[in-house]
Amino acid sequence: MNSSPWPKVEVLIEGYASQKEKDWYASPSTVLISDNGHKIIVDPGANKNQLLEALQSRDLKTEDIDIVFLTHYHLDHIFNLRLFPQATLCDGEALITDEKMSDCSGKIPGTSIQILSTPGHDNKHWSLLVKTEKGIIAIAGDVFWWQDQEEQEITLPLLLEKRDPFVQSESQSESQSESQSESQSESQSESQSESQSESQSELELRKSRQKLLDLADFIIPGHGKMFPVPN
Numbered sequence: 001m002n003s004s005p006w007p008k009v010e011v012l013i014e015g016y017a018s019q020k021e022k023d024w025y026a027s028p029s030t031v032l033i034s035d036n037g038h039k040i041i042v043d044p045g046a047n048k049n050q051l052l053e054a055l056q057s058r059d060l061k062t063e064d065i066d067i068v069f070l071t072h073y074h075l076d077h078i079f080n081l082r083l084f085p086q087a088t089l090c091d092g093e094a095l096i097t098d099e100k101m102s103d104c105s106g107k108i109p110g111t112s113i114q115i116l117s118t119p120g121h122d123n124k125h126w127s128l129l130v131k132t133e134k135g136i137i138a139i140a141g142d143v144f145w146w147q148d149q150e151e152q153e154i155t156l157p158l159l160l161e162k163r164d165p166f167v168q169s170e171s172q173s174e175s176q177s178e179s180q181s182e183s184q185s186e187s188q189s190e191s192q193s194e195s196q197s198e199s200q201s202e203l204e205l206r207k208s209r210q211k212l213l214d215l216a217d218f219i220i221p222g223h224g225k226m227f228p229v230p231n
Ligand SMILES: [Zn+2]
Pocket: 028, 074, 076, 077, 142, 145, 222, 223
């Protein structure tokens, strides 16, 4: 048990992602939070061996993990769920233990860990804020992420504007709606001019990024290294 009154945050696996031909090789940042007697895994990921080794090196068994939190439902983030069949499972909306489902908005019950809705990368996506001795750490899932070969450029404008290849851009959604353009009604042209250069998902992603940059001192991205929030 964690004897310090502060929650402890440890990155068990630093998230990575690379593409070879059409396949992705990826596992997200898997984080262990120890808080108020709970052992919480955030995003168990897809790399079974690395996760089991990281737990073993801390004298932990998979049964010692009592809560698993998921930032979102992409397969590389959830594949290792099968290693924790006994754990309570939590996303930003609900918590499930066996067949009992309870509300889980705002905080992970029994802990000081705050849950924030951070859509954009996926329309259901959550991040965690943990107040630690060293400052507030955001576990951001794929609100921020990099491919292995990309350099992590940590400036506010670049963090806000970095394109997420999994988020549909406006030019992509425009080409999809082109077929409807013959019957362009007034309301349609209005909504098109409102969105201008950004798609709804891109707009939401940017808002989520801004929210975490405003609230956190450090950010653990879905894939990439933890970084301090620039001033
Ligand atoms: Zn991911």
